[in-house]
Amino acid sequence: MKYFFETDFSHIRGHIIFLDIDGTIVPDRIDCVCQKTLENIEKLKLVNRVYLLSNNRDKRRLETVSVNTGLEYIKPLHRKPKRRILQEISSTPTEKFFVIGDQVCTDVLFAKRIGAEYIHVKRLRGENDSVKMRTIYLFDDLALMFLGFFMKI
Ligand SMILES: [Mg+2]
Numbered sequence: 089m090k091y092f093f094e095t096d097f098s099h100i101r102g103h104i105i106f107l108d109i110d111g112t113i114v115p116d117r118i119d120c121v122c123q124k125t126l127e128n129i130e131k132l133k134l135v136n137r138v139y140l141l142s143n144n145r146d147k148r149r150l151e152t153v154s155v156n157t158g159l160e161y162i163k164p165l166h167r168k169p170k171r172r173i174l175q176e177i178s179s180t181p182t183e184k185f186f187v188i189g190d191q192v193c194t195d196v197l198f199a200k201r202i203g204a205e206y207i208h209v210k211r212l213r214g215e216n217d218s219v220k221m222r223t224i225y226l227f228d229d230l231a232l233m234f235l236g237f238f239m240k241i
Contacts, residue, residue: 092188092209093124100186101135104179106162106204108189109142109153115214116221119152129157136186139177143167143194169197191224192231208232 092112110116113125121129132138140154140161147164154161166172179185185204189195190211199206211225 089208089210091212093122093128095128095207095209097128097132097188097207100132103136103184103186104177105132105136105138105186105188106141106173106198107132107138107159108187108191108195109140109150110144110221111190111211111213111225112188112209113157113212114153115212116217118214118216119149119156121153121156126157129159133159141168141173168194169201171198171201173198174202191228192235193224193228196235 107113107129113129114121129138138159140150140157140159142150142161142164144150145164150161150164153159162173162176165176185199185202186207187195187199187202187204188207188209189199190209196206196208198204213225217225
């Protein structure tokens, strides 16, 4: 499994991409995006419609990451994995969705619910990861191990 910044997304073109924030492009509570991550985001942006999508309701953080990446974020009215998130964007029936994320309980389920292709990336961890996030990650890793037996993630 690779980190977002080292993953080759060149096969994804002309699609709508929902890009997770925490653990995917930045570690928990960090809003500075590293250069390699920014370069990969730029490549994705050139040939796709890319939206930031996070369950984190800290609007200031969302706006900061949005400014730092030049990506629009989807207003956190609904949480992943709710299908209703799709109401927040315009799309045509022929457009294909991709979800890029690091969590089974949110990103994988959301992708399944909207019929999107899913790309799982290695989680970015930081010394400042909150106790809450450490606990969520622990359970999510167990879910990933469990699902790994049945699905190709
Ligand atoms: Mg995440």
